[in-house]
Amino acid sequence: MTIVSIILTLLIIVGLVIPMGNYMASVFSDNTTKLDKLFHPVEKWIYKLGGIKNNNQNWKQYALSMLTANAFMILLVYLIFRMQGHLPLNPGNIAGMSPDLAFNTAISFMTNTNLQHYSGESGLSLLSQLIAIVYMMFVAPATALAVAIAFIKGLAGKNIGNFFIDFTKSITRILLPIAFVTSFLFIALGVPQTFETTTEATTLEGAEQVIATGPIGSFLSIKELGNNGGGYVGVNSAHPFENPNAISNIMQIILMFLLPASIPITYGRLVGNKKQGKVLLISMSLIFLVFLSTSLYQEYQGNPALTALGISAENGSMEGKEVRLGIAQSVFYAITTTATETGAVNTMHDTLTPISGMLSLANMLLNTVFGGVGSGFINIMMYVLIAVFISGLMVGRTPEFLGKKIEGKEMKLIAITMLISPCLILVGSALALFTPLGSEGISNPSFHGLTQVLYEFTSSVNNNGSGFEGLGDATPFWNISTGIAMFIGRYFPLITMLAVSGSLAAKNIVPETAGTFKTDTSLFGGLFIGTVFIVGALTFFPVLVLGPIAEFLTW
Known part of the structure; x- marks a missing residue:
């Protein structure tokens, strides 16, 4: 049901x-x-x-x-x-x-x-x-x-x-x-x-x-x-x-x-x-469905340590979840709130299984699985333009999108925009883990503690707001550092991508030819999804290995 x-x-x-x-x-x-x-x-x-x-x-x-x-x-x-x-x-x-x-x-x-x-x-x-x-x-x-x-x-x-x-x-x-x-x-x-x-x-x-x-x-x-x-x-x-x-x-x-x-x-x-x-709507929907189904599967497997004590997988997965709603609706809510960059919670994300927690985190890191009102779509279009540029390079043509050539000026702005989020998240997390002001707030040792810190900065930079919880973040260090991260993470991409749009708007339309790459086909949808994971996900893969993946492998 x-x-x-x-x-x-x-x-x-x-x-x-x-x-x-x-x-x-x-x-x-x-x-x-x-x-x-x-x-x-x-x-x-x-x-x-x-x-x-x-x-x-x-x-x-x-x-x-x-x-x-x-x-x-x-x-x-x-x-x-x-x-x-x-x-x-x-x-x-x-x-x-x-x-x-x-x-x-x-x-x-x-x-x-x-x-x-x-x-x-x-x-x-x-x-x-x-x-x-x-x-x-x-x-x-x-x-x-x-x-x-x-x-x-x-x-x-x-x-x-x-x-x-x-x-x-x-x-x-x-x-x-x-x-x-x-x-x-x-x-x-x-x-x-x-x-x-x-x-x-x-x-x-x-x-x-x-x-x-x-x-x-x-x-x-x-x-x-x-x-x-x-x-x-x-x-x-x-x-x-x-x-x-x-x-x-x-x-x-x-x-x-x-x-x-x-x-x-x-x-x-x-x-x-x-x-x-x-095509964009279907592409994002496919990513969402993969994340949702994987997260549901993982939660219903339960915690192996509790299973060994004779506790059923379903009961073992109820920690931190609302009894009135159950596992499925809690997981559905968690994946939705991070995919849409809403940040509301009906369960404590800190208690999700490592892979489920990683998928909620990945939604925010990518910020392209729908994303928040307006800002998420602008981030999606950043990856669309990257996909168009890569496809143009592969066939030896100047990339074109909506009849406009994508050239060096636009790609420089897109590259800077793409790098700002990883820099804020990874540098902020490293600083928090390095200094006592940040590390003292960690309530769980080892891999889970790293995920707590990474989640906090990811949620801040990409305008989600949900917390992994368990992190003592009501301190001047966390208030000031995440406040700065939120401000830059919000307004920098809006302005730079608006500049990209303004640059393309000023260009003359290039007539469509037989060699023009179509961006309204299933082929482009697949290329877009591939770009999101190759360019976006691989940026954060090392830190995910150190956090939720390592925790999963040591369960």
């Missing part, structure tokens, strides 16, 4: 991505649509209030607008976190965050990472949850989606538009309407929605218990839809208030997939090649 539920969930997602992708294409098209009558009056008022003019920007202006707006918002929420002890809507009298924790949290949520070095219900006031956290859960994915659309338009040779207009449309026409509707669905399933931050209850044994509550229903919908992942409560979606039953669990998985899996369809519509978008 559990496997059937996974198959049905995937079929629902398949049925949603094409209409959702077509809808997003209509939102960001330059043509007048029926949607304008509904949304334009509100957007017109926002544009007037913000002094936004409907003018087209070049890629430099677009990138500067994005970076400036995000930097201002980071500063704004940083001040809220620091001063929350003196601000209203703080019934728990929670003190302001320390400078390093406020720095980490502000960057974390603005970069769509949602790495939490605090416990949700006890680390933030109600005002901070509503005004800062939920606010960033909308503006962070809207930022990445706007940049992704500009990137796609540049590849298609169109005007990339205005950042503030794309940013506004991402919220008003996509994120806000869907989050509003799904909030009511979650509330109907039993997720609390109240301004009361605590509820007192008497247990069956007669003890008094204080239970954290709050406006969790509205928080939960944008948490999953925007690939944010941060939890209102510390244990995230393992808590019955954030994930009351199997239906809410499936809804969360669907929301995590909805936008990242739909963007390839949007891309196909905007560049005028629907088949190419479908």
